[in-house]
Amino acid sequence: MERKEFNYIHLIAIGGSIMHNLALALHDKGLKVTGSDDEIFEPAKSRLAAAGILPEQEGWFPEKLDAKPDAVILGMHARPDNPELLKAQELGLPIFSFPEFIYEQAKDKQRIVIGGSHGKTSITSLIMHVLQHQHLKFDYAVGAQLQGFDRMVKLTEDAPIIIIEGDEYLSDPIKRVPKFHLYHHHIGVISGISWDHINVFPSQDVYREQFRIFAEMTPKAGALIYDKDDEQAQLVSIPRTPETVAYVGYGVHEHSIRHGKTILHTKKEGDVEIQLFGEHNLRNISAAKEVCKKLGVKAHDFYEALRTFKGAAKRLENIGENSQSVVFRDFAHAPSKVKATTEAVKRQYPQRHLVACLELHTFSSLNKAFLPQYKAALDQADKPIVYFNPATIAHKRMEMLTEEEIKAGFGNSRIQVITDSDVLEEELHNQNWSNTNLLLMSSGTFNNLNLESLLKAIL
Template identity: 80%
Template sequence: MERQEFKHIHLIAIGGSIMHNLALALHDKGLKVTGSDDEIFEPAKSRLAAASLLPEQEGWYPEKLDARPDAVILGMHARIDNPELKKAQELGIPVYSFPEFIYEQSKDKQRIVIGGSHGKTSITSIIMHVLRHQGRLFDYAVGAQLEGFDRMVKLTDDAPIIIIEGDEYLSDPIKRVPKFHLYHHHIGVISGISWDHINVFSDPEVYREQFRIFAEMTPKAGTLIYDKDDEQVQLVCVPRNTDVNYIGYGVHEHTIRNGKTILHTKKEGDVEIQLFGEHNLRNINAAKEVCKKLGIKVHDFYEALRSFKGAAKRLEKLGESSSTVIYRDFAHAPSKVKATTEAVKAQYPQRRLVAAIELHTFSSLNRNFLPQYEGALDKADEAIVYFSPKTIEHKRMEMLTEEELKAAFKNPRLQVFTDSEKLSDYLKGQNWQNANLLLMSSGTYNNINLEALTKAVLNA
């Protein structure tokens, strides 16, 4: 199948995290790029401005479509009645969602799609790190800013493969199908299934069904790589198609010595790495299986892995002293919170662990979803939950109580904060001798100054 050639692309909702990166990638490729949005925040604002792509005014301007771009890309932030979308439809201009466009631009490439409720970004970033270490040409589309890569999207004419982080969330306001159904993978990964996005997938079965569809989209001679120990994954990755290569993986053999993780390998001996936690030891094996399929030798994989520091905001080290380490992690879904908390405690079993999670997403603030967090913070010596009442009001949801949260987490010792300054002061006032701090959120704790907090904790 020939891929479509474009000269001028217009992006509706250009300010989004992945959308502005796509705009920059297309600009890098030499295309004319225009766009609109009703709100654009940093860092998108500065990055678009530096490339002369920042819209002159915020808002929607249907007259921009009079220039008749070759295609329009519709971001998830836009609504179905968006005036620019309506104008594009009236003029008969092709409208793509982000995943449809990535597929359109990679029809002549081998497509590797990393799916799963958790671990997607880490697996994708390990693969990208290894490929770059080996000097391989590849395109990519990933959901986080990765160290060493100045964009979240890269599209070229000459790369033979593309590595895609395959989100199960909806693609766009029109079609409303999961993004990872639209990439048409040759090699697919399912790293784990744990119910999320309650606002879209009303129950765990509907959510799991999206992964079954993804698994069964694996083509003849394609490969499906999956976590063989995950019970939900086992239900969808049934090896029933003899034309598909099914590869299950588990936890990489390892030991922990003095806060360092050592991998045990048959041919390479012991390999010390910078990652840790059982979930990451699974992620490493998933990435290794993908890299094998891409022709990377095992020796080269481990050699590259030694220098991999991890994806941004995934067990990212904010600071360290002789008796304390402070980590932040993007974890917000129950399975991620549990895995991350357990990982830090297992890595430093002799140290007290203070774990604080911000409830920030629609699912995490939903009273019906909260019981999914049962036991998620049990490995922490001190468990803290923070949420902003303003966020609940903004999302038009019912206010939560401390008693509800303690009951949902099944943790009577749980401390609940709704004021970020009080939380910051509380943490600064603790005794941090032989203790670690883990901050988990997809938000900002209402703009807590993490740099100041880190300094205060390390100097306590």
């Protein structure tokens, strides 16, 4: 299919994390880019300003569409009654969601889409690190700022492949289709399935169905790479057309832990010391290796690149350490990821106490009916703490949670429930950090917890 050419793009909700990166990528390509948003925060504000494409003022201005851009890209943050969206519809302008536009720009490329409830960003960043190490040309769209890459989106004319982090969340406020259904992958990955986004997918069956659709979209001569030990991933990845699609199952990479370091055992390369750890990361490595193999990367080159991979930001990120303590920050918020991350730190440092602090921040995690999904998620922590901000629950117009409900949901009476960020900060400052590690897990900020001051107190 032929790719459309655009010279002028307008982005509705340009301030979003991935949307402002797309705006910058299009600006880098030499296109005229405009946009609007009702709130733009840092670092988007400074980055858009530096490129000369920051909207003059915040808000929605339908008259901007009178210039008739070649296409309008609609961010998920916009509402269906957005004034600029209504104007674009009235004018009959082409309107794309983020994934639809990425597909439009990548029709003539080999598309590799990494899906799954957890591990998407880590697998995507692993693949990108290896390809960059090999000096191979590739485009990408990933959901986090990665070390070694100054954008979250890159679109060029000459790259033969594009690596895409395939989120299962909805693409935009109108079509409400999972993003990863719209990229039309050649190589797809399912890293594991664990019910999430309860506000959109009301049951585990409905959620799993989105991955089954994704799996069945794998084309002839394509490949579906999946976690062979994940029961839910197995259910949707059962080979239906084994004669036309390559189905590749992967597991935990063979390894051992020595003196707090993870060593991979390989057939030809011998032992390879890496900077990552945890069973989930050892699965992510196996998934990335299978993708890179399909892209023609030799095992030797894969492991050589892997030695220098430090991991994606906020993915078991070491943000400070001394001889007694390590402080980790992780984006974990879904139950399976919280459990895997907590177990990973405890297994890597079995002789140390572990303080694991989780912020309930997303719609699912703050939903009373969803809490039982967290059963045993924090059991490996010596001191488990669950924090939530009552104002967040009020803002989302949800039913308030009680300490008893949280302890019951997690199945853990040892959990300390804190609802005031000042109390949380005081608790962490007063903790004895001798031979003790701290794991902070959240997709939020613990109500702007002062990390710098906390690190000073611990280290």
